[in-house]
Amino acid sequence: MKELKGTAGDLYAEIRDLPIVSPHGHTEPAWFAEDAPFPDPATLLIVPDHYVFRMLYSQGVRLEELGVGVPEAARDPRAIFQRFAQHWDLFLGTPSRWWMEYVLTQTIGCDMPLGPETADAIYDQITEWLQRDETRPRALYDRFGIEVLATTDSALDDLRHHRTIRESQWEGRVIPTFRPDGLLDATRPEWQAELDRLGEITGEDTKDFKGFLDAIRKRRRAFRDMGATATDHAVEVLQTLWLDNLEALYAKLRAGQGSAEEAASFTGHMLTEMAQMSVEDGMVMQLHAGSRRNTNADVMARFGRDKGADIPVRSDFVRGLEPLLNRVGNTPNLTLILFTLDETTYARELAPMAGHWPCLRIGPPWWFHDSAAGIARYFDQVVETAGYWNLAGFNDDTRAFLSIPARHDLWRRATALHLAGQIEKGLFGRGDARMLAEELAVGLARKSYKLG
Template identity: 45%
Template sequence: MAATPGSPHGHEHADSPAPPRATGRVPLAPHPDRLLPPEPSQRGIARRLYESVRDLPLISPHGHVDARLLATDEAFTDPASLLVTPDHYVTRLLHSHGVPMADLGLRDSTGDTAPAQPREVWRTFCEHWHLFLGTASRGWLEAELHDVLGVTVQPSADTADELFDELTARLREPEFRPRALHDSFAIAALATTDDPADDLSHHRALAEDPSWSGRVVPTFRPDRYLDATGSGWTAALDDLAAASGIGTGDYDGLVQALEDRREHFRAHGATATDHSAPDARMAFLDIAEARRLFDAVRSGTATTEDARLLSQQLLGEMARMSSEDGMVMALHTGSRRNHHPDTMRRFGPDTGHDIPLQAEFTRALQPVLERFGTNPRFQTVLFTLDETVFSRELAPLAGFYPSVYLGAPWWFLDAPRAMHRFRDAVTETAGFYRSAGFIDDTRGFCSIPARHDTARRVDAAHLAGLVAEHVLSEDDAARVIHDLHDRQPRKAFRL
């Protein structure tokens, strides 16, 4: 597909050196000891720990798989649509090497460029397979291809068409339909992420289907109704009013509508809310000031600071509601969402250009924790993209407040080395049992078991080192790794 000259989504410049062309039939066989320690005695301990949890059912309390996938149980059409186009870990890295988004199957809302067909998307992915070397994505992709889909040769320019045809045929087989894969993954609980205006019809269909025995619960994600700085905020309030039947033309109506939709979600099994505010600050203003801010923003007379303060006030209302209804408040903060305006305009959000920000939690969370930090109904799980706060702020907070759990390394940090750094940074202060365990946070259905397997291997390796240093006994380590992948995510998200 021809690139637009000068486009930020175009190919590399013509004078850039061409990347090496991946060719040949190289076996795909992930090593059974991958991510385990190289030192033989520690590797033996890690193997035993890993084997003890390898086949545990998967608890997935936070992710972005659509419930429709399991409700309709429609067969996946092709490997590109399954593994490439929807996975922003994949698309962002290829884009960084000059591959246009449209060549990866993403739809350009401006109509300037038509998305490539799946076979072409797959060829592009296979030709650039070497670019994933050293990344966490490479490990997940190898596990998806080999362990889930039965692929035995590596993607390359020479194998692209062969693999496309092989996988397209395989995905039509009954055992590779979504529900059959769900069962083969041994998923005990799966949480989706849903808009408050969603009628949750797919969740209801699953709950009412006598042939379905899995547990899929929604998660309340109200970002677009809380972000008063966004251009689409007023339209979002109209959507919320239509869904709840409650007018959102004033502050009290908005709060009541959000409370109503939370009850709707709870009735469908939800146990948590999720928030992606730029930072963790919350405000707790008197009602007259909150109403004034709402009216000013709604009428278009507010300052930028007014809109920001109203957003923090609405996040504070979410905390207050959680202290009353018991829904866990997951905070995914510290990301500059949609960093590249043109990509956002053309290809939308969640296309790989969310970039980490420096985070601060100690001062930001004091107002909410002084109100609800020891309230047994309130519980929060804190995620960050800033490693510098692991030991300085997050571990001490979780080491005091019974309401605070440490979220797993997230987005750019859900990689093996970062997972080790996280455990090193927080455990000596907060222990293992203030952790929420592992959260896969994925949109890629087939990556769920691959990501959990990575986390189990990393935890086995980390604990093996502590056993070798005589910090833990092997029996202690076996109990800890089991709890990190079963008890802790259930407890932290009240599943």
């Protein structure tokens, strides 16, 4: 990426090497518990990265050729890496290209450009690099300057990897995030079995609605005991409700007799219940809205969930959150961080809402909008109404561990460019810009996620 100069370059230089606060992401806690070497370049960089394989799939590359849905023992990692390199030009103009170039050059130290002719040599270089002690997960965590790293974990997770990390002598801070979506969606085929499992884990009778709520409270407490400060929730259509007589609705759904509309009402009510529990225990609540999941039925049938076919849809945050906010939105102990894939809501809904409700913070650009241009659009649309202090800073939201420094570096570059533009417009001076740069890089994330 082009070198920043002038005021933007000065601001970037001050925040470039600040610690990384990563309060929301999808890396595996087992990496840090076991601290084993990453297996090979393809498994590390390509197979788990839906940004990579969705682009290649759009140009006719079969997912099996990229190792997706193929057992690890049956993969040919060199062939997967070569296939990726053959299509490297497909990523021109995308943030994936910049992230990957940063990983190859800055993190791994490759000095040759990626392409079909260099794929084998680069593969061999990465393979050798992965065999060093200093490239194991814990050493890379330290090298990257990570202050805290949050994973995202099922509400039914036994948290054994987090327990191993905590009981080790390593000083890295890797914490879980409570993700109860599977327990709140009665339309999932696994719902009944997962409620039974919840009861087994907690010793509560989850056939009863009160027992179900008590079981969730116990799981939240178990996550807090492992250092968790936040919960995470994702919905396609944002709807919150507060319903009376939930015992009857829960019993009906538990018996497999409820309609799709009743299941949606249950989820909407439970989001409000989750907010109330956050008021009780102080956990930050994250809400990601506006992604229609698994839209490619054939890919879903053959490969399962989360294989690159999730697509943004329109969202209505004002009406969707009104019942929740009018119940607990004025409560001092609630922090609710909102993420959207519908950029039209930035200026129309999210900024005015965060500029009023004490509990609300606007999450950084998410998923398709986590890019240089997307970050610039975000600042342009939210700051004038919400200011800076109603933003949640940055989180990388990544499964690709090696991309964490690249993503934070892109955010810090975009932050420096934005603040330099504000200075040029005469909106504030360099002193305020320097203070805001540090807050946007690390301070706001620490505050928003209670990670001080």
